[in-house]
Amino acid sequence: MNTILDVKDLVIHYETDDGCVYAVNGLDLDLQEGETLGLVGETGAGKTTLARGIMGLVPDPPGRIRGGEIIYRGTDLLQCSNAEMRKVRGRKIAMIFQDPMTSLNPVTNVGLQIAEAIQSHEKLSRKAAMQKACQMLEQVGIPAERAGEYPHQFSGGMKQRVVIAIALACNPDILIADEPTTALDVTIQAQVLDMLRELRETYHMSMLLITHDLGVVAQTCDRVAVIYGGEIVESADVYTLFDQHLHPYTQGLLDSIPKLNEDVERLKPIEGMMPDPTQLPEGCRFCSRCAYADERCRTEHPNMLDLGNGHKVRCFRYETQEVEPHE
Amino acid sequence: MIKYIVKRLLLLIPVLIGVTFFVFTILSLAPYDPVTVILGDGATEEAMENMREELGLNDPLLVRYVNYIWDLLHGDFGKSYKTRLPVADQILSRFPNTILLASCSMVIAIVLGIPLGILSAKKQYSLLDNVATVGGLISVSMPNFWLGLLLVILFALKLRWLPSQGMGEDPVSLIKSLILPSITLGTGIMASVMRMTRSSVLETMRQDYISTARSKGIAESRVTVRHMLKNALIPIITISALQFGHLLGGSMLTETVFSWPGVGRYMLDAIKTKDTPAIMGSVILMSVSFSIMNLLADILYAFVDPRIKSQYQTKKKNKQKKSPAEDGGKEATA
Structure with missing residues (x-):
């Protein structure tokens, strides 16, 4: 498999009046061709900032990309001009935003919102673009007759389908889905996820699925990266991660899910809060909430350890401890 | 509707x-x-x-x-106490002059105010934005007649480029005589349109659909006009229509300063001579034009925002299904 997107040591900060928010700190991530990579983390971990960083849509001010590389098929997107980036957005890398209720323009009909994406990348007449937009709508399960309608005439799930149709309109290589199902109810979530999976296969896309729902990850992804405090703390293929989660944070995440086969009276949350992103701890970002933390964790920042087989973890515990390779 | x-x-x-x-x-x-x-x-x-x-x-x-x-x-507005002429005729003969002046002022206000407002919003806190903010504040606070007098002193008396008084007969002198009063009236309105555009665009700029629009890779100019401005239009329409309604009722001070033969000056003369029927006639014209402009603004909302349009439509009338390609084409050309 080829690496289609390689994020190296990406640093994104928000400089506000109340101090600098360290949203993404030296983040490394790679996406292989044709795979679905799940990016899991809690609110404020830097997931959306990373996604916007890849799209070149970090709001500036206050957002600043302080360093790193985002390499898409050999070109560093951070070095691209605005005009070059515009050709990448939508055509090569497309994005689905979190809340379908607010991510469609309320005063433009949905057909045109899809068609304008097509027209900006392909030399098509307005009518041809509109026809293609109608095909896209059909593909996401919305009758083409509704292309002339406005977002307020659609339900939440339908709006998210429209958003997906916009993202896929130009047949992108990479789809970044930023919590595409968070704002939807559970039955609609399942429909939307199934549809995304099917469309990903039809269009041979790679997908970066951002979520905080491990169930969604298990169902949809090939590989998982866990993000905490703006950096990846553990990454592995999906089976390894669910069987052999090594980082204390990943363990905490998985333990907090109630098991169906056990009688649970109280949920087991991870104790404590996310560190304040304006004052990240000096050592391991997770040390204040970690049961295993010692003096070294508080002062020294751990590096990513490669355990082989694509399993990486950012924790001192596995420097000495031998880990059985996962079968 | x-x-x-x-x-x-x-x-x-x-x-x-x-x-x-x-x-x-x-x-x-x-x-x-x-x-x-x-x-x-x-x-x-x-x-x-x-x-x-x-x-x-x-x-x-x-x-x-x-x-x-x-x-x-019965359509009788009475006769002026002073001139013994029918009030309705006198007002109606002056009204076109006021409409002309009001329209020119609005064109100046909108053509300059909206783009300046967008620029200020997009470059918030930049030098341009600060200059526009201070300039806008000065323009809004400056009394119209005083600005008018200053313009007369500079362009009519000192430079002798433009006439200071009256309304020209032939097209060229008409345009010349329109310039100073239109600028006088338009400046303040331009400033309020600009400030309104700025704050409204600033608000829509932060909406999620702007990110969606950018993520499609469409040109920034299109993002600005179709996605930001179109969503920011409602308050801009409101303020423009209200100001236009004011102007159509006649602007007493500016029309007097420039001896413009409009309804504002007529009203001021009527007040000075305590001419009750003439005052009443002018007031009625003022309130009718103001109300009509208000209504026009409400109708315009429906064209800008389909959500408002659906509120105006009666429940019984079901929306007809139009062919999407045709509808989309229309929308795009609009």
Whole structure:
């Protein structure tokens, strides 16, 4: 498999009046061709900032990309001009935003919102673009007759389908889905996820699925990266991660899910809060909430350890401890 | 939609009754005798009494008011006390001049105000934004007539480029004579349109759909116009329509400074000579044009925002399914 997107040591900060928010700190991530990579983390971990960083849509001010590389098929997107980036957005890398209720323009009909994406990348007449937009709508399960309608005439799930149709309109290589199902109810979530999976296969896309729902990850992804405090703390293929989660944070995440086969009276949350992103701890970002933390964790920042087989973890515990390779 | 418009037009009736009653009462209570205005100081007591009787000034206030409204309903606005000419004719002959001046001022205000507002919003806190903010504040706070006088001093008296007074007859001199009063009236409105555009665009700029639009890879100019501005238009329409309504009622000070033969100056003259029918006529024109502009703004909302349009439409009338390609084409050309 080829690496289609390689994020190296990406640093994104928000400089506000109340101090600098360290949203993404030296983040490394790679996406292989044709795979679905799940990016899991809690609110404020830097997931959306990373996604916007890849799209070149970090709001500036206050957002600043302080360093790193985002390499898409050999070109560093951070070095691209605005005009070059515009050709990448939508055509090569497309994005689905979190809340379908607010991510469609309320005063433009949905057909045109899809068609304008097509027209900006392909030399098509307005009518041809509109026809293609109608095909896209059909593909996401919305009758083409509704292309002339406005977002307020659609339900939440339908709006998210429209958003997906916009993202896929130009047949992108990479789809970044930023919590595409968070704002939807559970039955609609399942429909939307199934549809995304099917469309990903039809269009041979790679997908970066951002979520905080491990169930969604298990169902949809090939590989998982866990993000905490703006950096990846553990990454592995999906089976390894669910069987052999090594980082204390990943363990905490998985333990907090109630098991169906056990009688649970109280949920087991991870104790404590996310560190304040304006004052990240000096050592391991997770040390204040970690049961295993010692003096070294508080002062020294751990590096990513490669355990082989694509399993990486950012924790001192596995420097000495031998880990059985996962079968 | 038509039902809505008719309903709104019917609402004009109570508004007009209220306005006319209020103004009529104030004018009747004012400590002056219209008869002395008409006949002059040297008139005999008997002549004055006859004149009062003739004008019906001896009747009680309510009777006079009802009589006035009765005449109005028959299309009679009364005769000016001073010139003895029908008020309606005089106002209507001046109204086109006011419309012309008001339209030119609005064009200046909108053509400059909206782009400047967008630029300020997109480059928030930049030098341009700060200059525009300070300039806008100055323009809004400056009294119109004073700006008018300054312009007259500079362009008419010192540079002698443009006329300071009156309204030109032939097209060239008409345009020349329009420039200074239009700038005078337009500057303040431009500033408020600009500030309104700026704050409204700043708000829409942060919406999620702007990120969606950018993520499609469309040109920034298209993002700005189709996605930001179109969503930011409602408050801009409101303020522009209100200001235009004001202008159509006549701008007394500016029209007087430039001796512009419009309804504003007519009204000021009427007030100076205590000419009740002329004042009433002008006030009615003022309130009608203001209300109509308000209605026009509400109708325009429906064209800008489909959510508002669906509110205006009656429930019974189901939306017809149009062919999407055709509809999309129309939308795109709009």
